[in-house]
Amino acid sequence: MTNILDNLISTFKLNLAKTLNYDSSEQNIEFESAIRIYLNKPQVVNKWLAGSISIEPVNFKTDLDFSSFSIEYREFLSKNNKIFNNVKYIIFSNFSQHGLVLICPIKTNLNTDTSKHASISFAHMLHFNKSEKIMELFVENIPITDEKYSLQVKWLSDNLMPKIQNWSRNVCQTDDFDCAKLSTLCLYPNMVNDYSKLYQELKDIYWQKFSKNWTQLTNTNPEKFIHEDVSIACYFILAWKFLNIYPKNFIDVGCGNGLLVHILNDQGYSGYGVDMRKRKIWDSFPKTTNLFEATIDPKSDFFDDYDCIIGNHSDELSPWLPYLACKVSNKVGNKCHVMLIPCCLFDFNSKFELKQKNESRYDTYLNYLEKIFTNFGLKVYKDKLRIPSTRNVCLIGIMNDVNNKNIDEIVNSLQSKSRASNFVARDLEQEKLKSSRNCTKNVDGELKIFILEKVLDLLLSEDNFVDKYDGTKWNAGRSCELNEIVSLFEKEQFAKIKSECGGIKTLLKNFHQLFVCEGNTVRIRNQKLDQNSNKNKKKDRTIFVKTKPCLFFTYHPNGCILTENECLFLHEIK
Numbered sequence: 001m002t003n004i005l006d007n008l009i010s011t012f013k014l015n016l017a018k019t020l021n022y023d024s025s026e027q028n029i030e031f032e033s034a035i036r037i038y039l040n041k042p043q044v045v046n047k048w049l050a051g052s053i054s055i056e057p058v059n060f061k062t063d064l065d066f067s068s069f070s071i072e073y074r075e076f077l078s079k080n081n082k083i084f085n086n087v088k089y090i091i092f093s094n095f096s097q098h099g100l101v102l103i104c105p106i107k108t109n110l111n112t113d114t115s116k117h118a119s120i121s122f123a124h125m126l127h128f129n130k131s132e133k134i135m136e137l138f139v140e141n142i143p144i145t146d147e148k149y150s151l152q153v154k155w156l157s158d159n160l161m162p163k164i165q166n167w168s169r170n171v172c173q174t175d176d177f178d179c180a181k182l183s184t185l186c187l188y189p190n191m192v193n194d195y196s197k198l199y200q201e202l203k204d205i206y207w208q209k210f211s212k213n214w215t216q217l218t219n220t221n222p223e224k225f226i227h228e229d230v231s232i233a234c235y236f237i238l239a240w241k242f243l244n245i246y247p248k249n250f251i252d253v254g255c256g257n258g259l260l261v262h263i264l265n266d267q268g269y270s271g272y273g274v275d276m277r278k279r280k281i282w283d284s285f286p287k288t289t290n291l292f293e294a295t296i297d298p299k300s301d302f303f304d305d306y307d308c309i310i311g312n313h314s315d316e317l318s319p320w321l322p323y324l325a326c327k328v329s330n331k332v333g334n335k336c337h338v339m340l341i342p343c344c345l346f347d348f349n350s351k352f353e354l355k356q357k358n359e360s361r362y363d364t365y366l367n368y369l370e371k372i373f374t375n376f377g378l379k380v381y382k383d384k385l386r387i388p389s390t391r392n393v394c395l396i397g398i399m400n401d402v403n404n405k406n407i408d409e410i411v412n413s414l415q416s417k418s419r420a421s422n423f424v425a426r427d428l429e430q431e432k433l434k435s436s437r438n439c440t441k442n443v444d445g446e447l448k449i450f451i452l453e454k455v456l457d458l459l460l461s462e463d464n465f466v467d468k469y470d471g472t473k474w475n476a477g478r479s480c481e482l483n484e485i486v487s488l489f490e491k492e493q494f495a496k497i498k499s500e501c502g503g504i505k506t507l508l509k510n511f512h513q514l515f516v517c518e519g520n521t522v523r524i525r526n527q528k529l530d531q532n533s534n535k536n537k538k539k540d541r542t543i544f545v546k547t548k549p550c551l552f553f554t555y556h557p558n559g560c561i562l563t564e565n566e567c568l569f570l571h572e573i574k
Contacts, residue, residue, distance in 0.1 A: 012125070075089070352368065
């Protein structure tokens with residue numbers, strides 16, 4: 001063993017960079033499994049990588065005898081090829097006898113000294129000494145004046161080694177759930193590479209196009225929602241190409257903000273989106289992006305102009321999508337495919353409540369949906385997407401044959417054990433009413449401001465001054481019981497608020513920027529003391545865009561207790 005290690009150190013000019021100790025009592029250390037995680041999914045420890053793929057062998061000349069080693073060739077893929085180059089490696093490993101892995105970059109791939117790489121650009125070796133319970137890191141000896149080298153050695157020591165150690169301790173203890181074991185972007189071998197390139201292209205187009213006004217139009221985080229829809233669009237385009245299906249007309253059931261439909265339309269795929277509620281952002285899309293406000297009853301509604309159904313968070317319609325695909329196939333005679341990313345768990349009639357032993361409920365639901373797909377004659381592909389969501393599995397249902405099926409009989413057989421009633425489609429007018437049941441939106445604007453000012457005056461009726469950022473005083477006021485606030489208003493005013501949405505307390509809760517409701521007690525929010533409140537806390541200020549006015553700046557006689565930079569709201573009167 002010592003000779004092998006010494007020969008590798010000598011041949012590849014390696015120096016010991018760091019050692020990491022395990023507890024002497026630790027058993028079942030899975031060093032090989034931990035290394036496999038790093039080699040197969042380097043992106044989990046290196047955010048600049050998109051993944052890794054196997055590549056064709058290359059010539060590698062050495063005088064050492066590697067007959068007892070496994071040899072593989074892999075390419076670590078950069079997430080952004082405009083900034084970083086990919087790096088190809090030849091990997092020598094012998095875990096059973098020597099407990100080591102040697103990772104050598106293929107030098108011809110490293111271009112010049114000025115090239116930037118998202119992964120390690122020099123030879124490095126990890127060795128696990130079983131007898132002494134020590135993990136050792138060896139790195140190629142390069143002059144320490146090289147700053148890139150120093151940073152990469154530090155990353156190996158401070159980031160990779162602790163990860164390897166943690167994985168080697170816990171890899172056997174993780175939940176054995178199917179979706180946890182499913183690899184990301186594994187529909188075909190080179191998908192990670194294709195995805196990374198296409199994703200960067202589309203992100204450059206649509207992030208620049210929509211990010212500036214996204215928050216104002218949707219009141220959601222552009223970092224999550226734009227990147228998610230770009231990612232899903234990339235996946236669908238690559239999947240359709242690989243599976244040799246080119247939708248002539250798709251339908252996105254539950255299209256939400258409509259961005260996915262817009263991207264696919266913009267990339268040359270004809271189709272439209274349907275959602276029960278129109279979004280404000282729809283008006284910002286060009287007329288070529290077809291989005292419609294409607295609810296769908298799979299039993300009675302029929303659309304004969306699509307050959308691919310998309311369900312991205314399609315909720316209670318998710319199990320019905322294969323039914324709809326067969327319905328159009330039976331009547332029109334065309335193949336119709338399904339692309340489903342299930343989120344909320346529903347069966348044909350109600351919430352999905354089953355959970356099998358040794359499975360997560362989500363895995364049980366995925367298996368349930370697969371059974372539905374199969375019963376309707378769809379060939380199923382299952383893959384995990386690279387999106388900022390834990391519900392990130394895509395089920396692809398491919399219809400290979402057009403056979404008339406008794407689709408109602410299939411549904412009845414699948415739901416025979418269900419005690420729920422038949423499916424009831426959502427009522428569009430009721431959904432509009434529900435979506436606007438925020439009291440601050442329903443109540444007349446003038447009445448709303450009247451109530452706000454009345455309550456604020458009551459709470460400020462007693463002086464409780466604290467220091468403001470500029471040295472002046474700011475009145476925090478007093479607290480009062482809810483029944484005291486109710487007594488401020490006439491019966492007609494109070495009845496109007498109550499009929500809209502539950503009453504005065506709901507209205508004050510919706511003005512949580514200004515008031516704090518604690519049981520039946522109401523007080524003015526002190527933003528200095530209450531800044532850690534979950535409702536008022538923005539975790540990532542770098543991506544937070546101010547869109548709403550500061551109510552303190554507008555209505556409090558002493559203004560806002562915070563500076564404009566500290567406050568999460570706009571210090572301006574419109």
